[in-house]
Amino acid sequence: MARHNLSTVIGFEFTRTVTKKRFWAITLILPLLVFGLGALIVASNVSTSNTADEQKNARFEFLYTDASGLIDPGVARQYGGSAIGSSAEGVEEVQIGGTTAYFDYPADPATEQVKIWGADAGLFQNSRYAAVAESLLSTSVEQKLDSPTDVAVLRGDVKTSTTTFKDGAVAPGFEAILPALVFLAAFFVVIVFLGNQMLNSTLEEKENRVTEMILTTINPTNLLIGKVVSLFLIGLIQIAAFALPVLIGYLFFRDQLNIPDFDLSGLVFDPQKMIVGALILVGGFALFTGTLVAVGAVMPTAKDAAPVFSVVIFAVVIPLYASGFAISSPQSPIVQILAFFPYTAPITALLLNAFGSLPLWQAIIIIVELFVLAVIVLRLAVRLFRYGSIEYSSKVRIRDVLGRRSTAPERAA
Structure with missing residues (x-):
């Protein structure tokens, strides 16, 4: 064969x-x-990023105390915030349903925690309280800066361009x-x-x-x-x-x-x-x-x-x-x-x-x-x-x- x-x-x-x-x-x-x-x-990441932005830009009524002196009252009003006399009053207002949330800013936010109390809106939605509290603090600090350049640097908006060389020519x-x-x-x-x-x-x-x-x-x-x-x-x-x-x-x-x-x-x-x-x-x-x-x-x-x-x-x-x-x-x-x-x-x-x-x-x-x-x-x-x-x-x-x-x-x- x-x-x-x-x-x-x-x-x-x-x-x-x-x-x-x-x-x-x-x-x-x-x-x-x-x-x-x-x-x-990819779609999930985009959705999560969009949701985080929405939470940061969310507006609701809240109370706050500021031991640091960094919070700008005008900015706080734009966010829906009102100052209150003491931490005990703020916590009590949240407990009885008198306000949606209360933010307690410490004397040194860089080393101490910003304490937050809020009405339970669900595990994921509850993260909007921290997002708004952080956004309010950073926006208030930016308001104190005189130069737009300082604001851009603080936000990390600085753009860079890098060119490298190999054997005397621009390296790909x-x-x-x-x-x-x-x-x-x-x-x-x-x-x-x-x-x-x-x-x-x-x-x-x-x-x-x-x-x-x-x-x-x-x-x-x-x-x-x-x-x-x-x-x-x-x-x-x-x-x-x-x-x-x-x-x-x-x-x-x-x-x-x-x-x-x-x-x-x-x-x-x-x-x-x-x-x-x-x-x-x-x-x-x-x-x-x-x-x-x-x-x-x-x-x-x-x-x-x-x-x-x-x-x-x-x-x-x-x-x-x-x-x-x-x-x-x-x-x-x-x-x-x-x-x-x-x-x-x-x-x-x-x-x-x-x-x-x-x-x-x-x-x-x-x-x-x-x-x-x-x-x-x-x-x-x-x-x-x-x-x-x-x-x-x-x-x-x-x-x-x-x-x-x-x-x-x-x-x-």
């Missing part, structure tokens, strides 16, 4: 996956859920970071959303008890390489599906989602960053794919492989928790360890590369490390799959496979 070549395997695996309704459901639903959640968070800012960050986002999306598919790429045949029959007509090396290449192509589809809602949201719903209007024409595509980012992305993808394929060749069922898959996802997420160190202290020991450890290197190195903190020599070492280890892991996966194809009920012991000599030369493609 003629043996299937590599292109046949790639075509079969790719077509089998993309023709499944479940694949498209997951591919389309997950991005929509992620960006829907993002839009909900975020415009040079954003293009390289695309590789980081692509790697994270592919591994998180496609990792389970990588794991099941070999487990599916084992669970269906068809691996022996497949290996009689297909070279195991071609089979696994075909699976890896098809997964890469599927990953490109998922990246496109994930990026599409971003593009649509930016082009058509920017105002509704309060997305900043970036000048995309100002983006800087640094050739070194882009090449390094692409190589790290491919090398990291190959390493993780080979690892998960090898795990699938060792484990008898998806249930047995699930804990290992969780560890792989954990390795992807860990560098994100250390992203603050990677940005602010790229030479710190923890960042360097994460950058050179193979399974945390892709995310860490892509982050360092985007922010210009990855020297070329270090990038070369990491890229070589990823590709070399990916080849080793993939060769191991081929051997594990060949000898573990008939192990349907127990895990394959890697030590036994490595110590066993092949009884026959590998079939020609």
